[in-house]
Amino acid sequence: MKKIKRLIALVILTAVFISPFPSSVQNGNQVLALNNNLGLTPPMGWNSWNIFGGDINEEKIKQIADAMVTSGMKDAGYEYVNLDDNWMANPARDANGKLIPDLKRFPSGMKALADYIHSKGLKFGIYGDRGVTTCCNIPQSGSQGYEEQDAETFASWGVDYLKYDNCASDSNLQAGYERMRDALLKTGRPIFYSICCWYFVGPWMVDCGNSWRTTGDISDDWGSITKNIDVNSKSAAYAGPGHWNDPDMLEVGNGKMTDTEYKAHFSMWCMMAAPLIAGNDIRNMTTATKDILTNKEVIAIDQDAAGVQGTKVSSSGELEVWCKPLGTDGTTKAVTLLNRGGTSADITVNWSDIKLADGPATVRDLWEHKDCGTFNSGYTANVPSHGAVVLKVQAGYTDPTIMYGDVDGSGVIDALDYSLIKRYLLGQISEFPASNGKLVADVDGDGQITALDFSLSKKYLLGIINKFPAQK
Missing domain, CATH: 2.60.40.1180 (Golgi alpha-mannosidase II)
Incomplete structure (x- = not known):
């Protein structure tokens, strides 16, 4: 009989139901993730800017990659080794318009550096800008007008991550970022796309990048940390697998705050499901810094697969x-x-x-x-x-007197219960017929009725699950 009821429910659902909720709905906002299957949890890695600024070279980056492995950072989940600004020659392009590295500082070239990083089981990230120049004002260094050529260059080098900055004079913010998104996708290489325009400007960013900066540049002081927490929290509803709010790179271990403050800084980035991109010199970390950056229990909060921002x-x-x-x-x-x-x-x-x-x-x-x-x-x-x-x-508590999911009080869970939950979420009814009130629809046991309860009810009717999470 149960199988028959579920079959009937399936027929009803297939015939008459078109979900009012998109694949990802958070706090009433429709979320459309960039569909490149990257960043399903926030990215973890290292970036050169906070500790080295523009003073980067091949040997330093190789040493960082080595230290990523020997320090335990890789084992803790860090994988990207990312160059920031000033890796390119001056001027930055050859006669054919192709980006070229500064061969005095990167004599082996970017493909060889990427190969070295990949040999360590790590991934390689690079920096670009949507303007005519990058923020270091190197002639011809920006990707404006060169998006497809630069994306192909990055892909040929083995780039896995692009931080794309915003030192541009034009106002075509969205169009500029979308052109590079499309160019990266066209290469066929999986490249994590990090939008760095210093603030969250609207839902289009969710469909454009895997992450987007929500704040101005971070600095190594408590006031900067708390300011970035407050600003980043404003767009919490848009975070989720494949698309993350980015309150900027980590300052942990850079020396101007206390270890207590660094611990709080790291804690809050994990609570906010933020990218964990270290910015310290990991070649010579203190024990306290290493313990903060590699605390797997706290990192697990950031990396939780549900992807909810705290x-x-x-x-x-x-x-x-x-x-x-x-x-x-x-x-x-x-x-x-x-x-x-x-x-x-x-x-x-x-x-x-x-x-x-x-x-x-x-x-x-x-x-x-x-x-x-x-x-x-x-x-x-x-x-x-x-x-x-x-x-x-x-x-660790569930009320044993409640039959979760039976919102009409009929004694069975069927398509009518499912329909009532839908109507409640759409605001068409304000309560359920069952004597236990709204609590019966809280099938995930989190104290509120959301689209997740609706989805679990559907899974139950289809036989995908045989009990609700609230039934411990």
């Missing part, structure tokens, strides 16, 4: 609670307690703040690498000035 859920003055859902079943949350203030302070996360029902939940401290215990309604930790405590909270 957001601030409560605050009191300079004391804040941020939450990032992990996975898709609504039972596990990453929580960061952030203290922007000048003195240490207790910060509390309530389960209600992070959409978990009151009841037992286990807490693990991801910097201390220890389990803290089980707590019924929340957790409090003392957080140092300019510091962060990062927690993994796992819910």
Whole structure:
């Protein structure tokens, strides 16, 4: 009988249902990712600018690639070794208009350098600009008017990542970035496309790049870090697999902040599902810097496959609670307690703040690498000035009296329940017939009714799953 009901449901769904939700919907915004199958989790790697500026050469980059392996960075997930500005000759093009490297500093050429990096099991990234010149003002260094030729050049060198800057005088921002996107796709080589125009200007960027800068250039001080957190958080709804908000490269280990501040900086980039592009000299890291950059438990938050960007859920003055859902079943949350203030302070996360029902939940401290215990309604930790405590909270309670998914109260889960959830999300009804109210439709157990509950209901009816995440 169950198979028959599910077959009937499938027929109904196929015949009459066209989903009002696109493949990715977040907070009501339609998200269309660049379809190159890259960046399904935020990219991890290293970039030359923050530590070397324009003073780069072949030997330094090879040493960085070596250190990426020997330091444990590669094992922690870092894979891109990215050149920033000033790698090219002056002027930057040959008689045929092809970009050429500075052979005094890169005597083996870019293809040989890429081959060396690839031999280490790493990937090679390069820098360009949509204008006539790059930001270092090297004659003929920009890609304006040369997009297809430059994309082919990058592909022939074995480039895996392009950071594309915005030192251009024209106002054709979107068109310029889209021309290089199309040129990269035309090469057939998978190249991660990082838009660097210093601010989020609209949803077109989601369809254009794998990541986009949301902020001005970062600097190695606490004020810059907190400013970039605030600006980057404004476009949180647009982040997801294949398309990420980028609050700029990491400053961890560059020496002008404390290790406590660097730990908070790294924590928040992971909470915001940001690209983790280190910018320090990884050839000679301190133990503290290495421990921050290679903390696999915190990195796992950034790399969570669901791809949800964490957001601030409560605050009191300079004391804040941020939450990032992990996975898709609504039972596990990453929580960061952030203290922007000048003195240490207790910060509390309530389960209600992070959409978990009151009841037992286990807490693990991801910097201390220890389990803290089980707590019924929340957790409090003392957080140092300019510091962060990062927690993994796992819910462990389900109300056994609720038949999740049976929103009409009929005792069975069928196409009518599915239709009612759809109508609720579209605003056509405000409550469900079942006596347990809205809670019965919360099939993922995260305390709210979203498109994810709708999708899980469909999967249940089609036989793809046989129980809901809320049914622990």
